[in-house]
Amino acid sequence: MQKISLFLLCTALSALPALAQTPPLADPAPAAVPSYVGDRMRKPPDYRDWIYLSAGLDMSYNAGQAPDHHMFGNVFVDPAAYRAFRRSGTWPDKTTIVLEMRGARDKGSINRRGLYQDGDVMGLEVHVKDEARFPGKWAFFAFDDDAPARMIPTSANCYACHAAHAAVDTTFVQFYPTLLPLATARGTLSAAYLQDAGAAAAR
């Protein structure tokens, strides 16, 4: 089975084991993001308290075989970056976007149709803008567990695909319904995205 997220091409998410769940019990101050240990990025500990951008189901730009199980992808952004985007229609330095993958369940409790999200996190990926640190300004990280992760090499397809198709500053704002109108109004949509959209409209 091949399972590829739109957000990051690079990671075969379904191959990852479920990450351990550590429910937050206290109310710590928001962690500064991004944070690193040497050449590794720390997993943002409090991303579930960030701003929700959207959720998708089984998204892929590969029309091939359907997955053998369904997966939701929840996307969050740190609140400071979100506030800046609302003002400007684009992302400031230090923007941190998290994609959290969760398995989908159908039958459970009183649910008899449709899908809801499982307790197990099946994958966690981060897209971070850190202009001083990364030559291309942005970098991707995939976390297998709570340990800091190494940057995904820039030779991976995710970088080229985000550059070629993402609506705003290499991020897939076209899939974040409350942000797309802001970017449209501010004129911050990428030339690549506008070209894709024009080609789709002409078909």
Place this chain on the structure above:
Amino acid sequence: MQKISLFLLCTALSALPALAQTPPLADPAPAAVPSYVGDRMRKPPDYRDWIYLSAGLDMSYNAGQAPDHHMFGNVFVDPAAYRAFRRSGTWPDKTTIVLEMRGARDKGSINRRGLYQDGDVMGLEVHVKDEARFPGKWAFFAFDDDAPARMIPTSANCYACHAAHAAVDTTFVQFYPTLLPLATARGTLSAAYLQDAGAAAAR
């Protein structure tokens, strides 16, 4: 076509027109919730900045005919109630939970498989705890547009169903994957939910 959300039985959401989108441009102070005008509740203006609990797809406790279009339901809670839940495993007075329904799209931009969320909000429902105001402590409201809405009468099925099956204090915490472990650890799961879960395990 019959389309019923798990969160609120009462509203035929798919019959609602898409609500007008008003992207937030400034950073107003968080609105106090709940807020009323006479016997009507004001629609929370900033719920997209609240804490995301989960999203489902086409959820229904009616196993009947599949819907003729897919719908995501995003659930948010006000931050103060979320912080209290993390400490206590249950909801404080004034808790406000929002269910936002959005249509699902399949083909668009580079997406070729799976579903993502549309720009149009197809329905908005609120479940609010206000002990001094409502004899049953909680009440439901469905918003057709930005205008304040009247409470859904307590004779509606949603009240009975939430009382009979919801995991914590008449709310469907069993579908909120980060909250269920907290409620389990705090021992705040309802007797009705534990009975449902026991019956399901015995089948």
